[in-house]
Amino acid sequence: MQHESYEQPFVFPKWANYLLPVIVLGAMGGMFYLPTVVDLGASPITTAVGYSPLQPVPYSHALHAGRLGIDCRYCHTTVEKAAFAALPPTQTCMNCHSTIRTQSALLLPVRQSWATGFPVEWVKIHDLPHYVYFNHSAHVNHGVGCIECHGRVDQMDQVYQAKPLSMGWCLDCHRDPGSHLRPRDVAVTDMNWTPQDSGQDPAELARRLVKDYAIRDKAYMTSCSTCHR
Numbered sequence: 001m002q003h004e005s006y007e008q009p010f011v012f013p014k015w016a017n018y019l020l021p022v023i024v025l026g027a028m029g030g031m032f033y034l035p036t037v038v039d040l041g042a043s044p045i046t047t048a049v050g051y052s053p054l055q056p057v058p059y060s061h062a063l064h065a066g067r068l069g070i071d072c073r074y075c076h077t078t079v080e081k082a083a084f085a086a087l088p089p090t091q092t093c094m095n096c097h098s099t100i101r102t103q104s105a106l107l108l109p110v111r112q113s114w115a116t117g118f119p120v121e122w123v124k125i126h127d128l129p130h131y132v133y134f135n136h137s138a139h140v141n142h143g144v145g146c147i148e149c150h151g152r153v154d155q156m157d158q159v160y161q162a163k164p165l166s167m168g169w170c171l172d173c174h175r176d177p178g179s180h181l182r183p184r185d186v187a188v189t190d191m192n193w194t195p196q197d198s199g200q201d202p203a204e205l206a207r208r209l210v211k212d213y214a215i216r217d218k219a220y221m222t223s224c225s226t227c228h229r
């Protein structure tokens with residue numbers, strides 16, 4: 001089951017002033033979307049901060065990623081390679097649940113999926129409008145941790161949207177990503193990591209990572225066509 005997202009009214013940030021001609025074109029594009037906006041605005045389902053739909057199985061990240069310490073990439077196997085962060089197939093759950101809690105009523109849909117071959121129908125939570133281009137691997141491979149965009153997933157019994165995922169929010173980081181970066185090899189999925197763990201001064205670390213990961217300049221990072229292509 002998939003839900004379209006609720007598109008919020010759009011306010012141009014201050015930096016955009018000197019890009020007026022481009023903005024006018026963009027706004028005309030925006031008018032194009034108006035019917036969709038009105039359509040979805042009437043829908044009871046939104047993907048605002050806090051959005052936390054009930055899932056077919058009460059799968060807990062707090063238990064599996066938090067207490068059991070399973071790495072995000074054990075289940076979301078494509079985050080480093082692809083735009084999309086894949087959800088785990090039933091096989092991944094059965095690696096453990098063919099021997100653990102085999103009689104649990106909570107796991108009945110997982111066992112049914114295993115028996116029938118039909119996937120568990122997880123409800124999508126984070127969902128950008130289709131005209132925005134987003135890519136997980138571009139972020140994860142440049143040292144942007146899951147926590148920056150998804151919050152303390154390792155403490156969530158039921159996943160909720162922690163950040164606005166609005167254009168202004170994306171741009172806040174794109175204008176000056178340095179302080180949001182972490183060493184990708186050790187910390188990209190580690191939700192307890194702090195800059196102090198690097199043993200380096202945070203400002204110094206930010207400068208080093210921007211250089212090491214060859215982060216592109218502000219003009220590229222804030223250009224419309226980076227996210228709208």
Ligand code: HEC
Pocket residue numbers: 055059061064065070071072073074075076087088122123124125126127146147150153154158159189191
């Ligand atoms: C054992 C498997 C497993 C592990 C480990 C795991 N996840 Fe998940 N994740 C799932 C499943 C299943 C779902 C879909 C059900 C749900 O939303 O809870 C999901 C959903 C999500 C979603 C919401 C997807 C959407 O629909 O928008 C995010 C974000 C997420 N996981 C991030 C993480 C992060 C970050 C970590 C590591 C801290 C992690 N996951 C570890 C299995 C896992």
Ligand code: HEC
Pocket residue numbers: 057058059060063064068070075088092093094095096097100101104105106107110
């Ligand atoms: C690495 C092993 C492992 C994997 C993989 C795993 N689990 Fe679990 N799961 C556990 C353990 C351990 C428990 C806790 C059992 C206990 O409390 O006795 C558990 C508990 C659960 C429970 C609670 C069961 C109950 O009766 O309280 C649910 C629901 C669950 N897991 C769903 C899933 C789903 C869905 C997946 C796949 C996305 C998954 N698990 C993958 C190890 C795993």
Ligand code: HEC
Pocket residue numbers: 072073076079083084085086087126127128129134136139140144145146147148149150165188189
């Ligand atoms: C820079 C922000 C950002 C980072 C970093 C990030 N995500 Fe996401 N994630 C998003 C956005 C935005 C979406 C919604 C994408 C869409 O609808 O096209 C999303 C969606 C997801 C989904 C649902 C499937 C999908 O791709 O739409 C999962 C699962 C997920 N993220 C897991 C992770 C994990 C695990 C990590 C860390 C390894 C991570 N994310 C890092 C922003 C991020």
Ligand code: HEC
Pocket residue numbers: 128132133134135138139142144148149165166169170171173174177180214215216226227
């Ligand atoms: C916490 C910081 C942060 C946030 C939040 C963030 N990004 Fe990024 N983004 C980055 C970094 C760092 C890169 C890598 C830049 C590079 O490749 O030089 C990047 C790269 C990208 C790229 C790839 C550019 C390319 O051509 O390879 C796209 C597209 C993108 N971001 C879109 C988004 C969108 C859309 C959002 C909001 C939903 C978002 N980003 C939120 C930090 C962030």
Ligand code: HEC
Pocket residue numbers: 006007008009010016019022023025026027029030033037128129132165166167170171174221222223224225226227228
């Ligand atoms: C870093 C990524 C990023 C960049 C760069 C970016 N946008 Fe966006 N834009 C987004 C996201 C994400 C949304 C969706 C916001 C939402 O759903 O609330 C969006 C939405 C929009 C919308 C639709 C608003 C609506 O209410 O329907 C327009 C128009 C738009 N952007 C124009 C622009 C223009 C013009 C530029 C260049 C000056 C630009 N964008 C640069 C990420 C970006």
